[in-house]
Amino acid sequence: MRESPWKPSRERAREREVKRDAVILAAARAFKERGYHNTTLDDIATYLNVTKPTIYYYLSNKEQILFECFRAGLAQITAALSELADSKASGRDKLLTLMRRYAAAMATEFGWCMVRVEDQDLSPVMSKRIKALKSEIDQGIRKLIAEGMEDGSVRKCDPKMTAFALAGALNWIGHWYRGGEPLTPEQIGEHFIELLDNGLRPRTV
Amino acid sequence: MRESPWKPSRERAREREVKRDAVILAAARAFKERGYHNTTLDDIATYLNVTKPTIYYYLSNKEQILFECFRAGLAQITAALSELADSKASGRDKLLTLMRRYAAAMATEFGWCMVRVEDQDLSPVMSKRIKALKSEIDQGIRKLIAEGMEDGSVRKCDPKMTAFALAGALNWIGHWYRGGEPLTPEQIGEHFIELLDNGLRPRTV
Numbered sequence: 001m002r003e004s005p006w007k008p009s010r011e012r013a014r015e016r017e018v019k020r021d022a023v024i025l026a027a028a029r030a031f032k033e034r035g036y037h038n039t040t041l042d043d044i045a046t047y048l049n050v051t052k053p054t055i056y057y058y059l060s061n062k063e064q065i066l067f068e069c070f071r072a073g074l075a076q077i078t079a080a081l082s083e084l085a086d087s088k089a090s091g092r093d094k095l096l097t098l099m100r101r102y103a104a105a106m107a108t109e110f111g112w113c114m115v116r117v118e119d120q121d122l123s124p125v126m127s128k129r130i131k132a133l134k135s136e137i138d139q140g141i142r143k144l145i146a147e148g149m150e151d152g153s154v155r156k157c158d159p160k161m162t163a164f165a166l167a168g169a170l171n172w173i174g175h176w177y178r179g180g181e182p183l184t185p186e187q188i189g190e191h192f193i194e195l196l197d198n199g200l201r202p203r204t205v
Numbered sequence: 206m207r208e209s210p211w212k213p214s215r216e217r218a219r220e221r222e223v224k225r226d227a228v229i230l231a232a233a234r235a236f237k238e239r240g241y242h243n244t245t246l247d248d249i250a251t252y253l254n255v256t257k258p259t260i261y262y263y264l265s266n267k268e269q270i271l272f273e274c275f276r277a278g279l280a281q282i283t284a285a286l287s288e289l290a291d292s293k294a295s296g297r298d299k300l301l302t303l304m305r306r307y308a309a310a311m312a313t314e315f316g317w318c319m320v321r322v323e324d325q326d327l328s329p330v331m332s333k334r335i336k337a338l339k340s341e342i343d344q345g346i347r348k349l350i351a352e353g354m355e356d357g358s359v360r361k362c363d364p365k366m367t368a369f370a371l372a373g374a375l376n377w378i379g380h381w382y383r384g385g386e387p388l389t390p391e392q393i394g395e396h397f398i399e400l401l402d403n404g405l406r407p408r409t410v
Contacts, residue, residue, distance in 0.1 A: 035325040037242045115380075116323065120240040155403070161388070161396030168377025168397075169370045175320075176369065183366070191366030192373075198360070199404030 020058040022048060024072060025109055027065045032112035032178075036066060036121060066117060067126045073110030074133045077102050081140040091148025095166075096197060098144060102170045103189030111174030138163055148200065155202035166196055225263040227253065229277060230314055232270045237317035237383075241271060241326060271322060272331045278315030279338045282307050286345040296353025300371075301402060303349060307375045308394030316379030343368055353405065360407035371401055 006012070026047045030039045041062055045052045059065050080101035084094045105111065119127045141163040148154025169192055173185075181188070212220070231252045235244045246267055250257045264270050285306035289299045310316065324332045346368040353359025374397055378390075386393065 035323045038325060116321075118240045118321065120243060157399065158396050161393060162400055164377065164381065165374045165397045165400045168380070169374040171377060171380075172369065172373025175373070175376075188366060191363050192370045194362065195367055195370045195404040196400070197404075198406075198408075199400040199402075201403075203403075203408075 023058050024068045028069045028109040036117050069110050069113040070130050073114040076105040077137050090151050090153035091144050092153035095144045099193045106173035107177050107185030115171045115174040154200045228263050229273045233274045233314040241322050274315050274318040275335050278319040281310040282342050295356050295358035296349050297358035300349045304398045311378035312382050312390030320376045320379040359405045
């Protein structure tokens with residue numbers, strides 16, 4: 001079997017995954033550039049130097065590609081939340097770590113999809129899954145704010161509205177960030193976080 | 206002429222304006238509910254109990270209606286900026302006034318259009334006009350931040366990035382606010398502004 005022109009199945013699975021990820025990334029770029037509704041699968045195929053049937057080999061339709069773009073971006077934020085779950089740091093310090101990772105996720109190719117595409121563009125099933133992921137992040141932020149109020153590192157506030165304001169400011173990076181900015185994503189994140197952290201800290205600390 | 210079944214021309218012009226505004230408002234509601242791409246002129250006509258030709262009498266196409274929705278929302282913010290131009294208040298106090306008006310504009314029916322619809326959906330000419338209005342607002346916020354830094358009411362920061370973070374948090378209200386929330390738009394605005402104002406104020410004040 002060594003002489004088979006086919007690669008071992010594990011290697012093929014790995015290659016398939018790499019190619020599938022490349023389709024998702026190319027789609028995220030195309031959506032950001034032309035808008036979701038104005039982008040066709042042909043546009044994405046052209047971008048990758050392949051034909052439309054090749055795209056279908058990896059993902060079943062445009063909506064599924066959009067769903068994967070959402071998921072890839074949101075996964076970076078939920079990963080940060082999971083890592084923080086066992087941390088013994090103050091609520092404020094955990095929020096700072098989360099906001100840095102959140103800002104970084106927004107400056108990736110997936111940031112635009114995460115904030116600009118409508119839930120209406122997804123089927124009810126996929127929309128529900130995305131809403132669950134978004135809600136997990138929202139609840140995670142509220143919990144860190146509540147922890148910070150408890151340990152005195154965050155001033156008294158409404159956790160829900162404050163979580164919306166923090167997420168809103170950071171989400172906005174996904175709206176306007178286009179790459180090639182004079183500031184790096186990290187620098188942009190730091191400017192945003194400076195304002196928000198100063199806003200969270202009690203006046204007595 | 207008093208017996209003419211037609212109303213005087215001034216009255217007719219006024220009625221026309223009221224009806225045109227009603228079309229724009231109904232469209233803003235429909236766009237928010239179904240998304241811009243999924244809304245037809247028939248949907249808007251049905252909402253108003255009229256036929257599509259009636260819509261065409263007031264506005265030439267869906268894109269022009271979208272443009273008017275953008276403009277109606279942005280006008281509320283530029284009006285606030287104009288009113289503040291002659292104020293002798295501190296930079297911080299002027300920013301507070303502006304943020305209140307900004308938050309209120311975002312909770313109107315036009316908030317969704319202002320932040321969710323893509324510039325790609327407008328013709329180059331209209332897109333350019335919207336960009337100019339948006340830039341006027343952005344520059345106005347930056348100027349107030351710079352004034353605040355000058356008079357000591359705002360801590361030292363990067364005016365551009367800080368303006369983006371403030372506007373981002375407030376714009377986000379347009380994303381999620383749907384009416385029927387447990388908090389009024391004013392209360393939501395106050396929670397957001399509490400965080401942002403605390404973020405702007407120097408620690409020594």
